[in-house]
Amino acid sequence: MELLAGIETIAAEMVKVRHHLHQNPELGFEEHETSKLVAEKLTKWGYQVTTGIGKTGVVAKLVTGAGPAVGLRADMDALPILEENNFAYKSQKEGLMHACGHDGHTATLLATAKYLAENPHFKGTLNLFFQPAEEGLGGAKAMIDDEVLSTFPCDAMFGFHNIPGLPVGHFGFRRGAAMASSDRVTVKIQGRGGHGAMPHLAVDPTMIAASIMMNLQSVVSRNIDPQHMTVISVGSIHGGKTFNVIPDAVTLQLSVRNLNTETQNLVEKRIKELIHFQAQSYGGSAEIDYIRSYPILYNSEKETDFAENVAKDVLGESKIITDFPAMTASEDFSFFANECPSSYLFVGNGLSGPHGCSVHNPKYDFNDDLIAIVANYWAQLVYRFCPQ
Structure with missing residues (x-):
């Protein structure tokens, strides 16, 4: 050159x-x-x-x-x-x-x-x-x-x-x-706090968070065309302050990436559905703030x-x-x-x-x-x- x-x-x-x-x-x-x-x-x-x-x-x-x-x-x-x-x-x-x-x-x-x-x-x-x-x-x-x-x-x-x-x-x-696009998702999982020795009297948001984190990957593996690309990553999880107290709430922060707008729309829909249904199945609830930060x-x-x-x-x-x-x-x-x-x-x-x-x-x-x-x-x- x-x-x-x-x-x-x-x-x-x-x-x-x-x-x-x-x-x-x-x-x-x-x-x-x-x-x-x-x-x-x-x-x-x-x-x-x-x-x-x-x-x-x-x-x-x-x-x-x-x-x-x-x-x-x-x-x-x-x-x-x-x-x-x-x-x-x-x-x-x-x-x-x-x-x-x-x-x-x-x-x-x-x-x-x-x-x-x-x-x-x-x-x-x-x-x-x-x-x-x-x-x-x-x-x-x-x-x-x-x-x-x-x-x-x-x-x-x-x-x-x-x-x-x-x-x-x-x-x-x-x-x-x-x-890829970059979507930022903040999830507040609401449970009911309690003593760590008596979990049956609480609704444990950490259990809900764990279930959500594992099942989010099913969106990628079972809802998205394998020839397309989606990334869902949990970047942070916050909840509780000590070892023997079940907290009232847990907050998750997710990063979601897509290279196709139709896929992006489907992923957002499935993430929201999955989070709400998982929280409800354990007796809790969830608030979701889903922000489309950067476009493709x-x-x-x-x-x-x-x-x-x-x-x-x-x-x-x-x-x-x-x-x-x-x-x-x-x-x-x-x-x-x-x-x-x-x-x-x-x-x-x-x-x-x-x-x-x-x-x-x-x-x-x-x-x-x-x-x-x-x-x-x-x-x-x-x-x-x-x-x-």
């Missing part, structure tokens, strides 16, 4: 920015210093910059003439995880770290922004979306609710995520459902074809995965994709060490080599989408 002249120099500068962001992680909707840094650099490079979109989001606009409008997006938020790496730029904030690579996504888009500002060999409008709060808080939706796509309309939008376990710089593309991320076929063809020309076909497996993780780029023709692609972060271990892991780290690789790709994608 041959990089555009000057990309490597800019990427080296943005590696330093990435390390600074890694040292100073900020949680969703709290990315005040990150947004300030991003806005200052973009303003310096000549972009029209708007801040405070979706609370802490930043949008940069560069117009080079009449032509199509293309959007590129990066997320900025970190996670509440205690970092276990020991390199020089490890997190300086106890209990917070960039464990998903959003520091790298931001630095990569900044590298792209600087290169295109210095080499504006395209005719049209470039909109750069620096999004807050991807990690479960719906920062993309917050930006859309602030009418970001009305203010900065795009003919198409593109984004990427690094993928540990995939060779560095290999690009994966998938048409249609690429990442659908990649538009036309935009994905375009993005993949650019990658083949830039990287060579040997580094392209044309039918990348759909992921059961979720991504709130899906909110943008619901409003605008879009494609979200996957880029290999590496096979070993901190680059190869899973995201959301205290030993994970974004691979700095991707900054030049992806910035080079983004620049060439913009040139082809908005030809002179």
Whole structure:
């Protein structure tokens, strides 16, 4: 792969920015210093910059003439995880770290922004979306609710995520459902408390919770087409305070993932039915708060074809995965994709060490080599989408 002249120099500068962001992680909707840094650099490079979109989001606009409008997006938020790496730029904030690579996504888009500002060999409008709060808080939706796509309309939008376990710089593309929906379910099981030595006088919500937890998996194994995908995970269970008291109530928190809307509807129906009937069968009751948090991320076929063809020309076909497996993780780029023709692609972060271990892991780290690789790709994608 041959990089555009000057990309490597800019990427080296943005590696330093990435390390600074890694040292100073900020949680969703709290990315005040990150947004300030991003806005200052973009303003310096000549972009029209708007801040405070979706609370802490930043949008940069560069117009080079009449032509199509293309959007590129990066997320900025970190996670509440205690970092276990020991390199020089490890997190300086106890209990917070960039464990998903959003520091790298931001630095990569900044590298792209600087290169295109210095080499504006395209005719049209470039909109750069620096999004807050991807990690479960719906920062993309917050930006859309602030009418970001009305203010900065795009003919198409593109984004990427690094993928540990995939060779560095290999690009994966998938048409249609690429990442799963994310539903959050809170279940309060109401029983009747009592003495642990006299369970017959109580209605034990822990017994109801255990039965629900086991039987939830029958929804996956007996209600869903085996060729489809559903994940139901119990992330937390809370009830009681001591060993000899049966509590009045137990609370469960579930994560539910689907790659098909019809399946998602069926799963929600069956989960609710199963929970209520299980609780009633033991003499208790249940309250269910079922929230559809992130929708399924659908990649538009036309935009994905375009993005993949650019990658083949830039990287060579040997580094392209044309039918990348759909992921059961979720991504709130899906909110943008619901409003605008879009494609979200996957880029290999590496096979070993901190680059190869899973995201959301205290030993994970974004691979700095991707900054030049992806910035080079983004620049060439913009040139082809908005030809002179």
